[in-house]
Amino acid sequence: MLELNNVKKTFFPGTPNEVQALRGISMKLEDGCFAAIIGTNGSGKSTSLNAVAGSFMVDSGQIHLDGHDITKWPEYRRASLIGRVFQNPFAGTAAEMTIAENIVLSMRRGKTRGLGLALNRRIREEIKERIRPLNMGLETRIDNPIGTLSGGQRQALTLLMATWLRPKLLLLDEHTAALDPKSAAQVAVLTKEIIEREKLTALMVTHSMQQAVQLPHRIIMMHKGQIVEDIYGERKARVKVADLMNAFDRVRRRDLFDASVAEQVLPQFA
Amino acid sequence: MNITPIQKKAWLELKVEGRLDASWAEHFFSTVAAHMREGRHDIRVDATELNYLSSAGMRSLLRAHRELAAVSGQFAIIRASEFVIRTLSMSGFDSLLKLDLADQDDAPEADESEDKGAGWTSKGIRFEKFAIDPDARMEVRPAGRWIPWARLDAAECEKIPLGRDCIAIGTGASAESFEEAKDRMGDFASAAGCTAWLPGTGADSPDYILQEGRFVPELLAANGLRAVGGISSLLRFSPAEEGASLELSTLIESAFAATGATSVAFVAIAEVDGLVGVSLTRSPGLIGENDKPAEFPELREWMSFCGERVHSGKQALLVGFADASRSGLSQPLLPALPSRNGWAAHVHAAVFPFHPLPNGEIYMSDCVAQLFAGAEPSALLHLVEDARPTLGLGASSFLRGACWCAPATFHSEAR
Numbered sequence: 037m038l039e040l041n042n043v044k045k046t047f048f049p050g051t052p053n054e055v056q057a058l059r060g061i062s063m064k065l066e067d068g069c070f071a072a073i074i075g076t077n078g079s080g081k082s083t084s085l086n087a088v089a090g091s092f093m094v095d096s097g098q099i100h101l102d103g104h105d106i107t108k109w110p111e112y113r114r115a116s117l118i119g120r121v122f123q124n125p126f127a128g129t130a131a132e133m134t135i136a137e138n139i140v141l142s143m144r145r146g147k148t149r150g151l152g153l154a155l156n157r158r159i160r161e162e163i164k165e166r167i168r169p170l171n172m173g174l175e176t177r178i179d180n181p182i183g184t185l186s187g188g189q190r191q192a193l194t195l196l197m198a199t200w201l202r203p204k205l206l207l208l209d210e211h212t213a214a215l216d217p218k219s220a221a222q223v224a225v226l227t228k229e230i231i232e233r234e235k236l237t238a239l240m241v242t243h244s245m246q247q248a249v250q251l252p253h254r255i256i257m258m259h260k261g262q263i264v265e266d267i268y269g270e271r272k273a274r275v276k277v278a279d280l281m282n283a284f285d286r287v288r289r290r291d292l293f294d295a296s297v298a299e300q301v302l303p304q305f306a
Numbered sequence: 307m308n309i310t311p312i313q314k315k316a317w318l319e320l321k322v323e324g325r326l327d328a329s330w331a332e333h334f335f336s337t338v339a340a341h342m343r344e345g346r347h348d349i350r351v352d353a354t355e356l357n358y359l360s361s362a363g364m365r366s367l368l369r370a371h372r373e374l375a376a377v378s379g380q381f382a383i384i385r386a387s388e389f390v391i392r393t394l395s396m397s398g399f400d401s402l403l404k405l406d407l408a409d410q411d412d413a414p415e416a417d418e419s420e421d422k423g424a425g426w427t428s429k430g431i432r433f434e435k436f437a438i439d440p441d442a443r444m445e446v447r448p449a450g451r452w453i454p455w456a457r458l459d460a461a462e463c464e465k466i467p468l469g470r471d472c473i474a475i476g477t478g479a480s481a482e483s484f485e486e487a488k489d490r491m492g493d494f495a496s497a498a499g500c501t502a503w504l505p506g507t508g509a510d511s512p513d514y515i516l517q518e519g520r521f522v523p524e525l526l527a528a529n530g531l532r533a534v535g536g537i538s539s540l541l542r543f544s545p546a547e548e549g550a551s552l553e554l555s556t557l558i559e560s561a562f563a564a565t566g567a568t569s570v571a572f573v574a575i576a577e578v579d580g581l582v583g584v585s586l587t588r589s590p591g592l593i594g595e596n597d598k599p600a601e602f603p604e605l606r607e608w609m610s611f612c613g614e615r616v617h618s619g620k621q622a623l624l625v626g627f628a629d630a631s632r633s634g635l636s637q638p639l640l641p642a643l644p645s646r647n648g649w650a651a652h653v654h655a656a657v658f659p660f661h662p663l664p665n666g667e668i669y670m671s672d673c674v675a676q677l678f679a680g681a682e683p684s685a686l687l688h689l690v691e692d693a694r695p696t697l698g699l700g701a702s703s704f705l706r707g708a709c710w711c712a713p714a715t716f717h718s719e720a721r
Contacts, residue, residue: 282510290606292613296694298602301584301611304641304690305454 038065038205038237043087043097057083059261060097065205065254070231070238071268072248074280075258076287081241084258085207088239090114102204116146119198121191121211128194131183135174135193138182139163142197167196170226188219192226199230206231208240212247220244224251245277255280259287309337317348317380323355326363334363338370342662343577345544345706347379353386359393368399377664428560430550434542435564436667442536443713444571446627448639449476452528455600455608458491458590460484466532468515469522470499470671473573475625475654476530476639477590479505480515480523487526488591493688494525495625495654497573498674501525502623502656504686506589512656512686516678528590531627531639531652533571537710539564540667543576544706551579551703554653554689555645558628560709567713568631574624575663575673576707580615581622581655582699583687615699617685621660622704623677624689626653627714640716644691645701655702657685663708670710 045058057080065071073081087094088101090111099107106114122128129138140154140163164175170192174185182190191211199206208227212220228251231238242248248255254272257265257280265283267275307324318341326334338349349370367383374381383390394400425434451462463484468474474496480503481487494503499517503525515523541564543552552560561570587610593599599608628651629640640650659681663673692699 279510286508286510286610289610289613293606293609293611295602296697297611297692298605300644300692300694300698301609301690302600302605304644305584305609305688 037067037100037102038088038239039063039098039100040084040088041098041100043084043099044095045083045087045092046095057261058087058094061258061261061263062097063256063263063266065237065239067237068235069254070228070236070240070252071254071256072240072242072252073256073258074242074245074248076284078260079258080261081258082209083261085209085239085241088114088205089118089120089207117204118207119201119203119205120207121194121198121209123210123213125187125191125194125214126183128198129182129190132181134179135167135182135185136160136163136178138193139167139178139197139200142200145201166200167193170196186219188215188222191215191219191223195223195226195230199234199236202234202236204237206236206238208238208242210241210243213243227251245280248280249275249277257283257287307333309334311337311341312352317350318346319350319352319384321352321355325358325360326356326366327358327360328362331360331362331366335366335369339373342373342377342379343660345662345665347374347377347662347665349374349379350382350384353383353390356387356390359390361397364394364397364399373662377662379664427546429552429556430545430547431543431552431556432546433560436540436542438537438540438710440538442538443567443715444473444533444535445717446531446533446571446714447717447719448529449474449532450478450527450529452477452590453638454529454590455593457593457595458488458528460488463487463526463528465524466527466530467522467524468496468499468501468532469517472532472534473497473571473625474501474525474527474530474532475627475652476527476532477506477586478503478525478527478530479589479591480513481526484526484591487589489589491526491528491589491591492586493654493686494527494530495623495656495686496523496525497623497625498671499523500674500678502678502683502686504585506586506591508587510685512683514678514683516675529639533627533714535571535712537573537670538712539710540670541709541711542666542707543704543709551705552576553645553700554651554691554702554704555643555649557624557704557709558626558643558649558651559646561628561711562630565711565713569627569629569714569716570711571627571714572624572709572711573670573674574622574626574704574707574709575677576622576624576704576709577660578617578620578622578657579703579705580699581617581657581687581689581702582612582615582692583655583689583702584609584611585685585687586610612687612699615702616687617657619660620684621658621677621707622655623658623674623683624653624655624709626651626689627716628653629714629716644693653689655687655689656683657687658683668708670708673708 075081254268307330310321312319371381450464479487479491490505492504492506502512502514504512643649691701
């Protein structure tokens with residue numbers, strides 16, 4: 037289970053560039069829950085993911101994952117519990133290394149590595165078995181450098197690598213945003229399949245309302261560093277893209293409702 | 307495909323050249339719909355140059371025919387080629403489409419049977435007035451005693467019937483008891499047995515209840531105005547100049563003029579140019595001891611502001627009360643209208659997808675019922691004026707429509 041409790045983060049405090057990126061966010065993700073975070077640019081959705089991943093230390097608040105208080109853990113230590121897929125399909129893999137070599141690295145993430153051969157016949161067969169269901173024909177190309185693959189193929193492999201050891205938490209940071217529409221749809225379907233099959237707890241940042249409606253169990257909407265909507269259960273079951281657009285519109289209208297508007301409309305509300 | 311509109315005196319002719327097939331069917335129908343929106347309800351298609359008609363094309367002709375029939379309009383195909391006549395005849399559409407083989411240029415220039423009211427033009431808007439019942443008037447009484455933004459008590463609420471004999475606006479909920487209603491009270495508008503209300507639960511779209519058979523809808527009202535009586539006049543309005551629109555205060559002014567009264571109750575159905583309004587997003591039944599809903603920024607937890615002029619091109623059902631008599635009795639529920647010194651008005655608007663109204667004299671109950679029989683209402687607003695310098699959104703305005711109005715007598719207590 038992931039739990040964030042009143043997490044705050046301000047970048048460049050005390051300078052003209054000060055940004056209150058997280059203004060006390062709290063959320064609890066039960067085991068097996070797949071949640072999407074949506075929001076406008078600068079709303080704090082990626083910052084939330086990075087706070088959980090340990091890309092920076094938060095100013096205050098606590099982050100608990102799988103019973104551990106990871107608030108003060110460095111990023112590399114959290115990596116033993118967390119799998120990540122980034123927006124850039126070239127970010128989660130080593131381009132010069134083969135598919136098999138990249139995967140074997142992920143198979144040993146968080147484990148002690150010795151000087152023995154990383155790849156043997158059994159492991160190669162296991163890799164082939166695991167990548168065959170991607171239906172991309174990659175099982176015959178495991179000795180090809182991963183840099184020769186398309187963005188969609190590479191992102192699918194990154195997703196597989198991130199979930200190979202069944203992490204306690206999977207973080208997806210707009211992981212389909214840089215792909216062409218067809219590849220994005222393929223990776224989205226694959227994401228749902230893997231998360232459901234492995235019963236993973238996952239947090240996905242997305243700009244796609246369609247993905248937010250179709251993929252996760254829960255939708256968290258952020259605005260200006262705060263959670264403004266949390267849609268789950270029966271509300272999630274009936275939510276449509278138009279409802280999310282309405283929710284964005286409500287947030288926008290709320291921003292436009294300032295003191296001068298209040299002064300105008302209050303006397304007219306009988 | 308080329309569609310050239312030619313305005314004749316009594317009808318609009320659309321000269322159609324090319325193929326009316328799946329690629330062009332939607333374009334053809336949209337063109338007809340756009341002309342209908344402008345009040346042209348007698349449309350004839352000159353098919354001289356129409357050289358192909360597919361099933362999709364026939365369907366668009368049929369759609370246009372049905373839409374025009376729904377507003378008592380006319381749709382005909384004239385000067386059709388042999389091919390078009392044969393295609394329509396073999397498909398069985400000739401009877402539906404009133405296939406007119408004769409050249410229509412000799413037809414009478416105006417439809418004498420159409421009702422014409424007394425007309426005038428003001429601020430670029432053409433008005434027509436139809437006297438319905440010169441002696442009719444509305445008796446308006448308050449419903450509920452909640453004063454915004456005090457805490458709401460069960461004893462202040464009042465259950466009100468909203469049958470076909472009344473019009474009403476206010477704050478309330480469809481519920482049997484205060485306990486059931488207190489977390490969902492919101493703005494409502496009711497006319498001709500049709501009531502739209504926006505639950506104060508943060509809901510995006512209104513719910514609605516309709517009078518059916520012996521079932522008369524009831525609402526538990528925290529406050530509101532309910533009027534019983536008859537309509538004295540119908541006003542039809544449409545732009546006489548390009549770009550002209552009718553502001554809410556001008557509509558009210560026209561209702562004053564049409565009724566000869568300084569207090570009016572009215573119902574209008576109008577194509578929206580832009581609405582400016584607020585709506586309750588949290589039920590007043592939830593106001594707690596320590597809440598200060600009338601103070602900014604807490605007000606934003608209770609009320610939503612449209613933020614920009616909204617719902618352009620849609621159809622609004624307006625239910626309102628206005629007073630220019632400075633009568634003290636009506637003041638608590640009739641806030642001052644900022645743009646008109648000494649005027650007070652309270653108007654709610656339920657928003658629907660656009661659907662054209664028939665021209666001429668039309669009946670409120672039919673039109674309101676037809677509105678609710680179509681697509682569901684998408685919004686409900688308490689209309690306000692935003693007179694802020696530079697940033698202000700101004701007042702709600704409308705392009706064309708119908709306004710049924712009557713002189714109103716405001717009573718201070720419920721009967």
